[in-house]
Amino acid sequence: MSFRNILIVDDHIEIIQLMTDFLEMENYNVYSAKNAKEAESLLSQVKLDCVILDIMMPGIDGFALCKRIRKESEVPIIFLSAYQTDADKIRGLTLGADDYIVKTASPSEIVARVKALERRIGMYLRKAKESQRVLSVDQLELNQDSRSVKAANKEVELTTIEFDLLQYFMENEGNVLTYEQIIERIWNDEVTGFHSVRVHVANLREKLAPFSSVPEIKTVRSVGYQLLKRARG
Structure with a gap:
């Protein structure tokens, strides 16, 4: 599996712009949403390969949105949040996220984590396909x-x-x-x-x-x- 379309959900425009620049340099197609409503609309319209999701957003927060997404989709989710406690990380992963990154990470590190998740899922799918022959x-x-x-x-x-x-x-x-x-x-x-x-x-x-x-x-x-x-x- 290769990631092609990535959705960034964050109410901070500057973070969206910064991450978009770095991801587009790696040839990803980047979509953005400022809240849960916009994100769910894009999820219903575009075949997304990965969602990078903030937690602190107005209205429905990232935890609640992750839970809602998981009821409908297995799309890979990476939390990108200012919350740094172990409790927040555990909660995010328990809700179905595939990774949790603190916002103090550099854009390069975040892109590297996206690529690592892409490789990991691709390897899993290949092995699953081989095992099924x-x-x-x-x-x-x-x-x-x-x-x-x-x-x-x-x-x-x-x-x-x-x-x-x-x-x-x-x-x-x-x-x-x-x-x-x-x-x-x-x-x-x-x-x-x-x-x-x-x-x-x-x-x-x-x-x-x-x-x-x-x-x-x-x-x-x-x-x-x-x-x-x-x-x-």
């Missing part, structure tokens, strides 16, 4: 553990052979797989003929046909098949 190409996703397939976030029911075929194609995206290779991998024998392969591939294509955002299974004449991402017009 998920293959994905465009909007086609295959979970090897649950033996389930989603196309454009919709479940696709496949037979055992169709699933194994699709997994083999996705593991070798872009590579031409010969009839012989497919038979050896899927059927593990020399009895199955090319016609049987064609029938199962045709059935698999038919089930994926309604989804224009998934890769295509191309026929390589007299050789086999190739899974290719669709050209974007």
